[in-house]
Every structure is written in C-alpha cells, then in structure tokens.
Amino acid sequence: MEMMDDTGYLLEAEDIVKRFGDFTANDRVSLRLRPGEIHALLGENGAGKSTLVKIIYGALQPNGGRLRWHGEAVAVPNPGAARQLGIGMVFQHFSLFDALTVVENVALAVPGPFNPRALAERVEQVSAAYGLPLDPVALVADLPVGVRQRIEVVRCLLQDPRLLIMDEPTAVLTPQEARGLFVTLKRLADDGCAVLYISHRLEEVRHLCHRATILRHGKVVADVDPRVETAASLARLMVGADVQSVAAEAQEQAGPVALTVDALSLPAMKPFGVPLRNVSLEVRSGAVTAVAGVAGNGQSELFEVLSGERLAPTPDSVTIAGRPCGARDITERRRLGAAFVPEERLGHSAVPGFRLSENLLLTRHASGDDLVRTGFINGGRTRALTARVTERFDVRFSRRDQEAGALSGGNLQKFVVGRELDRKPEVLVINQPTWGVDAGAAALIRQALVDRARDGAAVLVISQDLDEIFEIADRIAVISRGALSDTYPADAIDRERIGMLMAGAHESGGTPDRDARA
C-alpha cells in the first residue's frame, strides 16, 4: 500500500535518469503533479526538459527512476501506453502530417473503430466547446501554424486527458493566439486536468502556472511558486547567474540607407513555401532594423532573396550600398560589403563535417581576406583568421579547428555570427540570430550585433523572438504571410500592435490603420 500523503498526486516522477552516451540529459530528476495544476518546467536549452517529458510520454525510456500514476508505479513503454493512462502531448515540432487532412491527423491518435465521418463530428464538437475552431476536412499543409497547434490540442482533448503536456506551445503563436491558448488551458485545469507546461517565457509562466520546476544541466535546481517570483529571479535560477542585458546607447541619428527592397513579389518555390507579396524595406546604416513575425510567414524567402540564394525578378528590386543587386549572386553581394547568416546552423550556415577553418573559407574566400590566391588556399592565414574569430567570440571547442557538427548549438552560432562580423561588413542580414541558443551565447551575439550597428553598419535582424527584438532593435517591421508592414521606430510600437500585424492587419488595405499606432 502506498503512503497516505501520496494519494493527492496525479503523476510522480522519481529520480529519473536518462543518458545519451556520455551525456546525462536527466540526472535523478523528480517532479510531482496534482490534478488541476498547471505546472511549469523551466530551463535553458539542453537542460533536459524535453527529455523528461518524452520519458513521461513514453517516447524515450529512462535508464533509471520510477513513474507513479495516481500513486501506483507504472511503466510507459510507448506513447500508446501513455495515451491509455490519459496523458496527451502537444509537441514543440508538431507531430502532424502535412499531406493528410485534419480529421485524418486526429484519427491517427484516436483508438477505436475507424470512422472519419463520426470523428469529424466529434472534432467539431470539441473544437466548438473549447473555442478552438477547426475545419475537419482541411489539408494540414494549407493551414497556418497557430491552427496546426489547435489540431494537436484538439487531438489530445478528444482522448479526455488527465494530463496534458505542452512543449513550448507559444513559441509559434502571436501574442493574441497565445492568450487564447491560456484561456483554454485554464479551463482544462478547472475541469481537473493537469498541465505540464514547458516554456522559457518567464512572464507567461508567472501568469499562468501554479508551480514551476526548474532544471539546469539535467538536474532539478528549484521547485517554486512562480506567482511569487519575478522574471529576473526565475532567470537566475535557470541560468545559475545573472543574465547580462544588452547595453545599447541611444542611437544618435539614423545614417544613410544601405539596403533596400523595392516592391518585390516572388512566387513560392518549394511546396508549402510562402510567396513574397509586394515587399518594400529600407535598412539604414548605424541602426538595427528587425523583421518580426511568426515562423513560416516568408522569413526564409525574404532572407534568400536578400542574400542572393534566390535572384530577384528585376535587378533594382534589391539594392546594396546603392547598387542594384537583384541579379547578383551571393559572392558579388559579399564583395559589396554585405554579409549573411541564415537560420539553420547545420547544413546552411555551416557544413557539419567540415572543420571551422574550412567553414570560414566557404563564406570569406572572395571578400578580400587574401585566403585564396590563384586557386590555392592559404591554410595558415585561414587558420589564423579562424583562431581570431573563435577567440573574439568565445567559441569553445574540445579540439583545435574542430568539425562544425561537433560544436554545441550556442558555440556554433557564435562562430557563424563571428565569422561574418569579423569582416566588419557594412550590411549584415541575419535570420533568427539566437534560435535555440543558451542565454549566455544569446547575450553575446545580441551585444555584438548592436555594437556593429553603432559602428556604422546597417544590420537587419529577422527574428520571431519579440523579447530579442525589443532588446536590440531601433526600427521594427512585421512580416505576415509574405507581406511586410511599414517600418516603425521601436519606441513607437508595442507588442499589442505587433501581434495585430503578425495576424495580418497590414495586409488588406496596403496602408496601415493609423489609429492603432497612436
């Protein structure tokens, strides 16, 4: 028989250990959840949050420790077993099938006889009951990200869960969509369902959650009531030290325009891609201009046409330093003083199997560093430059001139950003500069971007992290379904307005509604 004081808990994870090779992702992690409790799981990237919830959901098997459900020891060998218990999960990278319809996606997770028509009715009932509108026969590929998350939530709700796990659910939502989700979660909690909520957005956690368990390097470092903490005290617990904030002196006056996009429209090229629609943008020297937007709204397409990976329809639609560049390739644009850092570190910014010096050569072979002469590589000079970058940007590695793929995400990101900044480019375009990077590396990268702008460069940051944008940007534009809003001074626009632009407020009329700006 279990002890009496255990009976109040829905789920108890005790001393969970999970190792991947030499790396211990979860080191004797314990967690307790009561019915109706919204419980936050906090920690930096790599702290072991996702590993722990995957163990609870049966997607990973622990090397040690126990799980109890209603006080009784249980094994969760696979996600099916977790669903049998009443555990549902909404994944960070959604577990949806683009090529299937909404109801087919739901059917894959719901046991019982296969009857799409009856299921479609249940989907409509549940989505109406929780205010999560869904069209059961729509193809997932045609739906925006916010709606896709609704599918995952509804799919979990159909199974009448006792515990709902949400892995960074608001990372892909506009502020307005996130508020809608919070209402749903609070209703679920009132109905007695427990919610395990992973996030690194601390304000959100403070307003929504009843308890918070904080992980650092795979260990539980604190178990607190987030409502009585501050965002700063939670951040301290997560990082283990004070997080530096970016120091940006007030911008004296904006310099000349160094990068322009003029009325650019481009059809989508890849399946499920986003077409650019009449995009115009001016990026001035001496300032950081940011493009905000929910992922998958044309950011990659905009980056590609700026960098020259994709050519623009007319030469004049993209200019760098006053020269028409629409038809120039990426090397020619680099020669004009521009530098580019794409979103994906591995496979786009860097070749995983190449050494750092080889990766450095790939973007800087033609930009005046004298690394290549008559076709021969100057190995000594390339390695010296690499050493300069790794030293200046605090890139930590275990062997000299290591393969890019062996570096951690934060260190590799510091390297690929440093590689471009080391050139002192006059124009820098960077897509998601700190995505999936630990707080220390993120602070260093943001400071370096601001410093470069203050030294007179035109810096364009494409980011989906509003906190980051407000920290570093002087001017802000918002992209939504391939259409870009006007650019606003950072102190003349707030989150509310950005949220409306993310939802497409600028798309229909062509001119933004002035009253909302005031």
Add this chain to the structure above:
Amino acid sequence: MNALEAVLLTIITASTPLLLAAVGELVTERSGVLNLGVEGMMIMGAVTGFAAAYTTGSAAVGVAAAVATGGAMALLFAFLTQTLAANQMATGLALTLFGIGLSGLMGQPFTGLPGVKLGAVHIPGLSDLPLIGPVLFAQDLLVYGSVALTAFVAWVFARTRLGLVIRAVGSNHHSAHALGYDVAAVRYGCIAFGGACAGLAGGYLSLVYTPQWIENMSAGRGWIALALVVFATWTPSRVAVGAYLFGAVWIMGLYAQGVGVAIPSQFLASLPYLVTIAALLAISGNRIFTKVNTPACIGQTFVPDR
C-alpha cells in the same frame, strides 16, 4: 479467334506483370521506402516459379513459389534497410544485380525445357460474348487477380486505418513515431507485400506470358514498374492506366513491325515510354493532388531515439 482479339489478348498479358509489380512497389513507396530491387525480385520470381511448376507439374505451386521468393528477397531488403539502416538506393540496386545473377545460375538446368502454363478460367456466359468475351472473361486467374488487387489497394488507402497509417509513416516518419506507431514494422509489411507482388509478376512471365525459362526474361520490366509508380503519382488507378497504356502501345508497335509498317523499329520500341510519360504527365498536372500523394519521406533512413 480474329487478329483484333489476339492483339487485345496479348496487350492484357503484357500489361499484367507491369501492373502487379507496380502496385506492389506503390505500397512499398507509400510507406516511405524506395526499393530499386523490383527487377531482381521479379526475375527471381520467374525462375523459382518456373522451377517449382516444372518439378511438381503444378502451375499453382509455381505461382506460390514465385510469391514466396519475391517476399523473401524483400524481407532481406527490409532487414538491411530497416533493421541495419543501410542506404535504400544502394541496397535496392544490389538486390537487382544479385537477383539477375542468381536467377541465371539457378535457371541453368531449366533452360529450353517446356513449361507448365497456368490455365485460363472461362467465366460461364460472359466468355461467350463476341469480342469482349474471349478478351476479358477467358483469362487466367492472375489477370483477374491483378485488377482485384489494384482495387483492393486503392480501397485500403482511401478507406481504412491501415491505409492511413501507411500514408502517415511515408509522409512523416518522425511524427508517426512520436504518435507511437512502429515505423519499421509498418515498412517491413509494405516491403514484403511489394516483394511478393514483384515475385508474382515474375512468375506470370514464366508461367503465362512465355511459359518457359529464358535467362534475363524480365528484360527491364521491373524498372518500367518503378517508373510507372512515380509517373502515376503513387495512385493505384493511375498505375493501372499507365500499365495498360504501356502494354497497349508496346504490343501495337510489335504488330505494326510484324505487318511491315514503314516506321523505324527504334522509334516503335521507344514509343511506349514516350506515350506513357506524356499521358501520365498530362493527368498529373494537378500540383496539390501530387503533393498530397507523394510520400515525403521516400528513400530516407529512419532510426528512432530510444
């Protein structure tokens, strides 16, 4: 039997092995696996089918042996690509080369021997109809079977949970795994089905089409089946259209040569390919339809975290 009936009959027997192999490969590919070993599994089905039928005197035993051989070769492919996570292209090509070589060796003692032909089944009443009777209703069981199989596969994909799971695994194996589906198990099943169909197609060649064993008698039909699946955008009904169109143009080209039409034979030989590609491209113009039916994970190795 008049000449027209003869032509139509030959078209059906020429198209059936293509249809069988292509429908099997379609199921394999829908689960996200590209098995380039169709030709190898087919030729092995042909030789074992012939050998079993010759030894036992029973064409039915031959058919069973062909199916079993194709399935066994496919399971070898599944073990290599799913359990050992080997590259699918390389493994498939190896399977084809291996099958062609081994079938030549195994078939040595059977070369030139008289075969056992699988008999036709006359459907009473219908087979007496003029023209279409002897063509459509006096065929062997495998012709009826291939059409029924195509319809069955189409039904499974459109209407059943099994079909939905196969499509899901082929569309995104990470998501399918996250939902708790055993990706490898689903693929094992689909690969084995594809192999069995390829073996049956081979058996059809050596038991019905030309009831004897000739080395390399599959003559590239496995590759044609592979191409048909892609051009038919992984849709069973289009695979059937493609297989019969290819068979029809091919046989009519042969007849045209036979009666001495003044068209270069090289052109006639390439005509089935050109016509089939043109026709299937014409019907697969709908980009959305193509997107929805293309298995996005095709050819990718999947190794889950554990």
